[in-house]
Amino acid sequence: MPIVAIPSLLRNLTNGEESITVSGTTIREVIDNLETRYPGMKARLCEDDRLKPGLAIYINGLLTRGSIRERVDADAEIHFLPAIGGGIAAPSH
Amino acid sequence: MARRSHVQTTINGETVEFLCEPRQSLLEVLRDELHLTGAKEGCNNGNCGACSVILDGRLVNSCLVLGVETEGKSVETIEGLAAPDKLHPIQDAFLENAALQCGICTPGFIMSAKALLDQNPNPTEHEVRYWLAGNLCRCTGYDKIVRAVLDAAAAE
Amino acid sequence: MLENKEHKVIGTRPIRHDGVDKVTGRALYGADFQAAGLLHGRVLRSPHAHARIISIDTSRAEALPGVKGVVTAKDIPDAGDKVADLGEGAVNLKYLCDNILASDKVLYKGHAVAAVAATNPHIAEEACTLIDVEYEVLPPVLEVRQAMEPDAPLLHEHIRTTSLGETAEEPSNVASHIQHKLGDPEKGFAEADIVVEREFITGTVHQGYIEPHNATAHYNADGQLTIWCSTQGAFTVREQVAEILQYPVSKIKVVPMEIGGGFGGKISVYIKPVAALLAKKTGKPVKVLMNRSEVFEGTGPTPASFIRVKMGATKEGKITAAEAYLAFEAGAYPGSPVGPGAMCIFAPYNIEHVIIDGYDVVVNKPKTAPYRAPGAPNAAFGSETVVDEIAEKLGIDPLEIRLLNAAKEGDRRADGPVHPRIGCIETVEAAKSHPHYTAPNGKKHHGRGVASGYWFNIGLESSVTINVNSDGTINLIEGSTDIGGTRASIAMQAAEVLGIPAESVNPSVVDTNSVGYTAVTGGSRTTYATGYAAYEAAQDVKRQMIARAAKLWEVDEANVQFADGEFSSINGKEEQISFRDLCGRLGETGGPIVGSGTVNPGGAGGAYATHVVDVAVDEETGKVDILRYTAVQDAGKAIHPSYVEGQIQGGAVQGIGWALNEEYIYNDEGTMTNASFLDYRMPTCLDLPMIDAVIVEVPNPGHPYGVRGVGEVPIVPPMAAIANAIYDAIGIRMTELPMSPDRLLKAMGKI
Structure with a gap:
């Protein structure tokens, strides 16, 4: 099952757990689970059925284009990080 | 609108007549009236050298010269440097040395280098750096520009 | 994915394709654009750093002979609460619009308020002075720590600090808080024999491109809007203008002219929508140019920042824990590069226990824009100075301590992801064995310093089309504006695939109607991603050409092979034809060939750099001279080594300027007092030695030729390297940028 690295600011929701193994074949399913x-x-993490502005998804260390429809392998490692684009730090607000 | 003055001058060896307002700089005249857009505006106050041209043999920032001041004088711009089928050795040296990135400062640097080599055909690296200190380049770190000018001096 | 074979074109140094146009003055930049009936636009800007706009009266300006139109924020459609998706991440549309023309408040000196179109630029300038704006002046907040105080004047009353989706109750200038945590920092510091903690301040600096912003816009009678401009990304301009004007992208064509430098500063739009508004109002093409002080005061600098770094190490030099606090000035609207700064700060090291907190803070300065590895140079100034101090206190060579702790493939970055194949160690080793580092360094007041740096690089979308010509050449159509020789580096990758010389490729950068979507020239992505698209387009051509050879010889495609520019049959018929000759026979084998490639690669591969610098400190004047500079960088694979060196040298010199001279100097009212190239002093060639660029090649597995982006990381190490060299020279740790003569004299106790 995919492993999700829980951002430190969300670890209050996971009782301090830093990574969670959770089922799902897409980012959306992973987040729902x-x-x-x-x-x-x-x-x-989400707003109106999409990733929150300013967030990006990394799957196995590779930046994806941030869609929650992205498919994930059974052994994927998933990170939610601030978005970087075009030499831009995407505005976070 | 201010009254326009008639000016006759020589640009790249050709006699040129134009009308301009007294407040228009040579840079504005070259670019807006004569459509010689090789000289660039980077600062409009003489600090970047992107508008460098040679006026009666002397290197000037064309943004600091009034158009009307060129009456009866001779102006050399980047457009007049190459022969129809052959680049000037400084232009060749800039290409060979990859001495440009975005290219906006390049015409100014080449005119500045020409003015240097016209009066000092064999400059040292320090002399090149001293002479070109009035031209700003933000892309290259100047390394390849200085090498290009030294190469051009050696080739001429 | 990586092609491991000998290259014929890649790694050579052909003359760039646009070179002759650029050395003869014929290349057309945005300001060079002319059109019949052209009007000239100028922008009126706020004299106050913080004020409420009570009223704007444009009637006197409109009455001036020659004036054809005046626009204000009222001419921009109401943005509401919409969040614009610009492909680069979402942006609050109201911020975007308000930065173009202020609606209710001005938030920095130089904030655009209104614009005029007139028959000549001087009349437009005069007209600006006739626009009457009534302001209620408010106290400005100009420094990040002051802005974070609970009682600081608020720029935006609705902003609440968000912490990854959680929003605070009280309004604040702190727009967001981010955090990365790895392991148990407390435990890590407990394991340390030595802990060094320091605070750092960096100044506001500008990208300093020599070409000011420019834009010409025209509406046809059918509503088609065309914008000719200088930009790092024509499609990005199209998206931003479409959002701001609420106009369909299909009705906007953006024509990228040659661009005179950008470094990240020509991604955001400023006057492009203004030119469009004026063109709409007047029905004429309108050209808007900025002057230099407008560029300084009205376009994105990179932020000033306050940084605290704490690192602990064992006496053997193993770094056990690291902690960083980063507070970045976003300028007038949220969106500083504190995110990437926080992600890059400890990236050259493999550290088990790390905590990093970052704060994005609005202040009354221009909205910051990306500048070459945005955020990373500020961060590295702190971390690389602290690493140097640890090495010095432990008596370990500063490059040795970097090797001892260097990040490598499989190590986890502090922000989470695991490093793929990276070249951190290789850059440090190359620096260590470089004759510069092994040369003696002992003169009084001379010093040597080193620092390393990291930048992610990005992929994103690029599209390339190749049209095959009958004489064996190809026309390569691309959408990446060429700021530093990328026509050549992209063309060379297509040439390599097809076995033809670089000179047989005619690359063209075209408008948004003429090529597939291509993201900005930024993020060190152009040679990587657009080069990748060119590789794919050339592969497409190759496949089609193989089919044509098969047809010509009446054999199966499987029996045709292609190598070194020659097609040959492998079924015993011994047929052979060169790429060039086959191009001449396209007509008889089925007609023209067009190849296309479009990519959105995720494996940009991070880039590392390690710099070595020697300085001399003048004890009487406080002036620091750069005596020798060596910049080592992992390029993955250098496609055109001359232009890779150029990126390294240019980035290093921008870093030298940032380190020693460059900063926005403000008075108490929030006015920048040095908004000219005379007073904002960028390095000239007289300030510098040659910059020795050393290319290390650790191929990036995420690109067929192993390319890594090279444009950004060279600006990351210089500030810390120079600070460390100054320490070596005079024994004083400089912790504030720039390290200008007055600050050195103060530090030395001379004033």
Whole structure:
């Protein structure tokens, strides 16, 4: 199952757990399953069925274009990090 | 609008007549009236050298010269440097040395280098750096520009 | 993915394709654009750093003969609460619009308020002085720590600090807080024999491109809007203008003219929508140019910052823990590069226990824009100075301590992801064995310093089309504006695939109607991603050409092979034809060939650099001279080594300027007092020695030729390297940028 690295600012929702193994074949499913176990998680990561502005998804260390529809392998490692684009730090607000 | 003055001058060896307002700089005249856009505006106050041209044999920032001041004088610009089928050795040296990146400062540097080599055909590295200190380049760190000018001096 | 074979074109140094145009003055930049009936636009800017706009009266300006139109924020469609997706991440549309023309408040001196189109630029300038704006002046907040105080004047009353989706109750100038945590920092510091903690301040600096911003816009009678401009990304301009004007992208064509430098500063739009508004109002093409002080006061600098770094190490030199606090000035609207700064700060090291906190803070300065590895240079000034101090206190060579702790493939970055193949160690080793580092360094008041740096690089979208010509050449159509020789580095990758010389490729940078979507020239992505697209387009051409050879010889495609520019049949018929000759026979084998490639690669591969610098400190004047400079960098694979060296040298020199001279100097009212190239002093060639650029090649597995981006990382190490060299020279740790003569004299106790 994919492993999600929990950003330190969200670890209050996971009782301090730094990484969570969770089922899912897309980022959306992974987030939904995280939400079931740790209520409140989805609202911190998503807005209107998309990733929050200023966030980016890294799968196995590679930046994806931030869509929650992105497919993930069974052994994927997933990170949610501040978005960087075009030499830009995407505005976070 | 201010009254426009008639000016007759020589640009790159050709006699040129134009009308300009007294407040228009030579740079404005070259670019806006004569469509010689090789000289660039980087600062409009004589600090970047992107508008460098040679006026009666002397290197000037064309943004600091009034158009009307060129009456009866001779102006050399980047557009007049190459022969129809052959680049000037400084231009060749800039290409060979990859001495440009964005290229906006390049015409100014080349005119400045020409003015240097016209009066000092064999400058040292320090002399090149001293002479070109009035031309700003933000891309290259100047290394390849200085080498290009030294190469051009050796080739001429 | 990596092609491991000998290259014929890659690694050579052909003359760049746009070179002759650029050394003869014929290349057309944005300001060179002319059109019949052209009007000239100028922008009126706020004289106050912070004020409420009570009223704007444009009637006197409109009455001036020659004036054809005046626009204000009222001419921009209401943005509401919309969040614009610009492909580069989402942006609050109101901020974007308000930065173009202020609606309710001006938030920095130089903030655009209104604009005029007139028959000549002087009349437009005069008209600006006739626009009457009534302001209610408010106290400005000009420094990041002051802005974070609970009682600081607020720039935006609605901003609440967000911490990854959680929003605070009280309004604040702190727009967001980010954090990365790895392991147990407390435990890590407990394991340390030595702990060094220091605070650092960096000044506001500008990208300093020599070409000011420019834009010409025209609306056709059918509503088609065309914008000719200087930009790092024509498609990005199209997206931003479409959002700001609420106009369909299909009705906007952006024509990228040659661009006179950008370094990140020509991604955001400023006057492009203004030119469009004026063109709409007047029905004429309108050209808007900025002057130099407008560039300083009205376009993105990179932020000033306050940074605290604490690192602990064992007496053997193993770094056990690291902690960083980064507070960055975003300028007038949220969006400083504190994110990447926080992600890069400890990236040259493999450290088990790390905590990094970052704060994005609004202040009354221009909205910051990206500048070459945005955020990373500020951060590295802190971390690389602290690493140097640890090495010095432990009596370990500063490059040795970097090797001892260097990040390598498989190590985890502090922000989480695991490093792929990287060249950190290789850059440090190359610096260590370089004759510069092994040369004696002992003169009084001379010093040597080193520092390393990291930048991610990015991939993003690029598209390339190749049209095959009958004489064996190809026309390569691309959308990446060429700021530093990328026509050549992109063309060379296509040439390599097709076995033809670089000179047989005619590259063109075209408008947004003429090529597939291509993201900005930025993020060190152009040679990597657009080069990758060129590689794919050339592979497409190759496949089609193989089919044509098969047709010509009446054999199966599987029986045709291509190597070194020659197609040959491998079924015993012994047929052979060169790429060039086959190009001449396209007509008889089915007609023209067009190849295309479009990519969005994720494996940009991070870049590392290690710099060595020797300085001399003048004890009487406080002036620091750069005596010798060596910059080592992992390029993955240098496609055109001359232009890779050029990126390294240029980045290093921008860093030298940032280290020694450059800063925005403000008075108490929030006015920048040095908004000219005379007073904002960038390095001239007289200030510098030759810059020895050393290319290390650790191929990036995420690119067919192993390319890593090279443009940004060279600006990361210089500030710390120079600070460390100054320490070596005079025994004083400089912790504030720039390290200008007055600061050195103060540090030495002379004033």
